[in-house]
Amino acid sequence: SQTIHQWPATLVQPVGSPLSLECTVEGTSNPNLYWYRQAAGRGLQLLFYSVGIGQISSEVPQNLSASRPQDRQFILSSKKLLLSDSGFYLCAWSPNSQETQYFGPGTRLLVL
């Protein structure tokens, strides 16, 4: 069976510091990978998605970037965090673009 991992589970960072969140998937190959952010009172918002190694598509302009260095690894980064980057970050995977997306446990980020 497939398993998706995210770490860290929680993170408190000062404004202006860098960020690196990691997501890995086990039990499948060549998955589609997604980064979402969930803010209080708002629906989940897609930030980035990837259909293969090195292929990244951005949905919204922002202070964040994503990379996919390996088939089942997806990284969310920032060079300098803003207060508005606080939120609950969720990684998801799907077998292909037409099928269900399955979510990881999430990372709670608080920028102070």
Next chain:
Amino acid sequence: EDQVTQSPEALRLQEGESSSLNCSYTVSGLRGLFWYRQDPGKGPEFLFTLYSAGEEKEKERLKATLTKKESFLHITAPKPEDSATYLCAVRQGGSEKLVFGKGTKLTVNP
């Protein structure tokens, strides 16, 4: 402009009191409507995918239905462990993106 609207925002039920949650959508060329359950501080857990009007799916006390404009999540004889936020999302044809509603927070009291 919201493409996915869920109602009510919050719902309180007594154990055993059946009800329905609504998800209305305005996307054209629907390529899937998805229901998830989310517990506090955790990632969404997949429940159902519906692809065409008239389709129905069931799992334990939950039943999801789909029309051309909306989906319902029916909860029959709910238990306290059904308390969670239920999220609805749609995928438009040709898009990778799932557009999510804001969710319905369900509380089932014993």
